Amino acid sequence: MSAAETDAADTPAPTRAWYLRLMRDPSALVAALFLLAVCVVAVAAPVLSPHDPFASSRSVMVPPVWAETGSWTHPLGTDGQGRDILSRIFWGTRLTLVIGLVSVGIGGFLGSLLGLLAAFRPGLDPWVMRLVDVMLSFPAILLGLALVAVLGPGAGPVIVALAIATVPDCARIARSIAVSVMNQEYIEAGRALGLPARQLFLRYLLRNCVSSIMIFISLRFGQVILIGAALSFLGLGARPPTAELGMMAAQGRDFLLFAPHIAVIPSVMIFLIVLTANVLGDALRDVLDPRLRS
Amino acid sequence: MMTQVLNRLIISIPVLFGVLLLGFCLLILVPGDPAIVLAGPTATPEVVEAIRQEMGLDEPVLVQFLSYLGRVLQGDLGRSLISNKTVVSELGAAVVPTLELMVACLIWSIPLGIALGTLAAVFRGRIIDRAIMAVSVAGVSLPIFFICLMMIHFVGVQWRLLPFIGRGGPLWTVEGLRHIALPALSLGAIFIGPVARMTRSSVLEVLKLDHVRTARAKGLSETQVILRHGLRNALIPVVTLVGLQAGYLVGGAVVTESIFSYPGLGRLAVGAILSSDFPLAQGAILILALGFILINMVVDILYALLDPRVQA
Numbered sequence: 267m268s269a270a271e272t273d274a275a276d277t278p279a280p281t282r283a284w285y286l287r288l289m290r291d292p293s294a295l296v297a298a299l300f301l302l303a304v305c306v307v308a309v310a311a312p313v314l315s316p317h318d319p320f321a322s323s324r325s326v327m328v329p330p331v332w333a334e335t336g337s338w339t340h341p342l343g344t345d346g347q348g349r350d351i352l353s354r355i356f357w358g359t360r361l362t363l364v365i366g367l368v369s370v371g372i373g374g375f376l377g378s379l380l381g382l383l384a385a386f387r388p389g390l391d392p393w394v395m396r397l398v399d400v401m402l403s404f405p406a407i408l409l410g411l412a413l414v415a416v417l418g419p420g421a422g423p424v425i426v427a428l429a430i431a432t433v434p435d436c437a438r439i440a441r442s443i444a445v446s447v448m449n450q451e452y453i454e455a456g457r458a459l460g461l462p463a464r465q466l467f468l469r470y471l472l473r474n475c476v477s478s479i480m481i482f483i484s485l486r487f488g489q490v491i492l493i494g495a496a497l498s499f500l501g502l503g504a505r506p507p508t509a510e511l512g513m514m515a516a517q518g519r520d521f522l523l524f525a526p527h528i529a530v531i532p533s534v535m536i537f538l539i540v541l542t543a544n545v546l547g548d549a550l551r552d553v554l555d556p557r558l559r560s
Numbered sequence: 561m562m563t564q565v566l567n568r569l570i571i572s573i574p575v576l577f578g579v580l581l582l583g584f585c586l587l588i589l590v591p592g593d594p595a596i597v598l599a600g601p602t603a604t605p606e607v608v609e610a611i612r613q614e615m616g617l618d619e620p621v622l623v624q625f626l627s628y629l630g631r632v633l634q635g636d637l638g639r640s641l642i643s644n645k646t647v648v649s650e651l652g653a654a655v656v657p658t659l660e661l662m663v664a665c666l667i668w669s670i671p672l673g674i675a676l677g678t679l680a681a682v683f684r685g686r687i688i689d690r691a692i693m694a695v696s697v698a699g700v701s702l703p704i705f706f707i708c709l710m711m712i713h714f715v716g717v718q719w720r721l722l723p724f725i726g727r728g729g730p731l732w733t734v735e736g737l738r739h740i741a742l743p744a745l746s747l748g749a750i751f752i753g754p755v756a757r758m759t760r761s762s763v764l765e766v767l768k769l770d771h772v773r774t775a776r777a778k779g780l781s782e783t784q785v786i787l788r789h790g791l792r793n794a795l796i797p798v799v800t801l802v803g804l805q806a807g808y809l810v811g812g813a814v815v816t817e818s819i820f821s822y823p824g825l826g827r828l829a830v831g832a833i834l835s836s837d838f839p840l841a842q843g844a845i846l847i848l849a850l851g852f853i854l855i856n857m858v859v860d861i862l863y864a865l866l867d868p869r870v871q872a
Binding site: 396399400403404405406407408411412414415416418419488492493495496499500501502512515516519522523526529530533534536537540541544545548 | 571574575578579582585586589590591697698700701702703704705706709712713717806807808810811814815818819829830832833834838841842845848849852853856
């Protein structure tokens with residue numbers, strides 16, 4: 267470490283890179299590392315899985331390795347059909363993350379666009395806000411139920427429902443951030459220079475809103491994962507034989523008495539993903555944009 | 561005040577319209593021919609034809625929607641494909657249990673959340689504050705079905721303290737209370753976190769204000785300052801929070817009812833969807849959405865009543 271870096275660590279200056287300030291918070295650091303590991307596991311699930319996640323075997327309900335009768339062949343034990351839980355956790359995490367990321371990504375993009383447009387073109391504002399009000403009156407889970415009723419159970423309808431449910435909240439937050447940016451002098455300056463609207467929107471407005479919006483979206487991520495998992499738990503989301511964490515918990519429900527690990531392990535995995543996402547989101551917000559605190 | 565309520569009602573009209581459109585789509589967009597699906601697998605061609613006529617399925621979609629609106633306004637939501645009872649009677653039987661569950665959930669979780677949030681604000685930065693905030697972040701991150709499963713596993717099966725299947729009767733009977741206890745505890749558990757967090761930041765905000773300084777200056781005890789001047793003014797945002805979290809409540813009720821086999825609207829909706837009982841699913845989703853809108857309306861009006869500044 268050079269002298270300059272030591273100095274920077276001793277005197278916290280506001281100009282220090284945001285990720286350095288973030289890493290000073292031990293819980294944020296742990297959360298970031300855990301989520302990184304989860305992403306690696308999700309991407310590399312086909313390589314990392316010790317067994318075929320879908321193949322049943324005769325050794326059903328094998329307890330995890332820390333139990334007396336556990337073994338290293340199946341470090342987390344097997345489920346009611348003799349499938350290796352560790353491998354299924356890897357694959358289940360993959361699907362759960364895909365559902366969460368895709369729906370938050372699509373919904374966040376559409377919602378931010380609506381919110382930014384509403385702030386940029388005040389004529390559009392009342393229309394966008396009415397639309398948002400109407401959308402807000404459908405709780406995500408009801409949208410999910412309705413879509414599944416029409417399209418049949420599956421990951422697709424769940425993603426669509428969660429994406430739609432993300433739009434209105436995101437539009438609201440994006441609008442409020444964009445309105446305060448629109449009042450800044452540099453927007454006025456850009457207008458005075460005669461910049462075309464497209465450039466004003468992309469280079470002046472969007473660039474100054476994007477980090478705050480991203481923080482809000484990251485705070486939504488945990489909630490979306492929870493709702494998606496709940497729908498899968500009810501049998502309305504991902505369908506067997508794929509592995510999804512919520513569905514795995516549901517499959518363990520019947521064995522709760524004899525082999526609680528089958529339901530507990532995937533549930534704890536969901537809990538840890540959502541918890542770390544929330545902790546990291548909170549820390550990011552505190553570091554990058556304390557305005558969002560309320 | 562009246563204009564406030566009136567405005568709120570007017571805003572609800574497009575929302576209501578949207579909900580009805582959703583219900584209509586649920587019936588029309590079913591896979592296959594809606595008349596055959598609605599008539600059920602055992603229906604004769606005559607019955608199918610009768611349903612086609614009754615629903616006007618040969619008419620343009622707009623006409624179909626208008627006739628759907630007419631039927632809904634007359635309280636006709638069709639018949640369940642499974643039980644052949646009217647959807648309205650099935651829903652009627654499920655509404656009261658769901659309302660009871662929500663009351664039983666909120667009645668303990670909101671006061672506890674407020675108490676914890678106030679404690680955290682008073683002991684800001686100390687160990688109590690950190691512990692309460694850590695627990696509430698953890699609570700927000702727990703999947704609701706996991707809480708339910710743990711309640712069943714420990715309280716229901718291992719310790720045999722409380723029943724965990726079905727409903728025991730109305731809320732005021734002993735059996736009713738015993739049966740509703742576990743679902744209400746599970747559902748309430750996800751509520752404590754958000755309420756505590758909101759109360760904490762709201763109390764901290766209020767304690768900074770001038771009137772609190774005045775109260776301290778005139779020599780009131782700290783308890784009195786916090787309870788009478790701090791908490792009372794801090795509760796307004798908490799009321800809105802309950803409205804914002806109503807979706808959470810509905811979603812939680814759907815999961816909780818399904819797990820505890822509690823005969824409410826949520827279980828009805830999930831069961832109907834899983835058994836492709838489209839009219840019943842449509843009815844249940846319609847009622848749940850209406851309930852959600854109603855909660856939000858009541859909360860907004862309460863908000864205006866509690867905070868005179870909102871009326872401006």
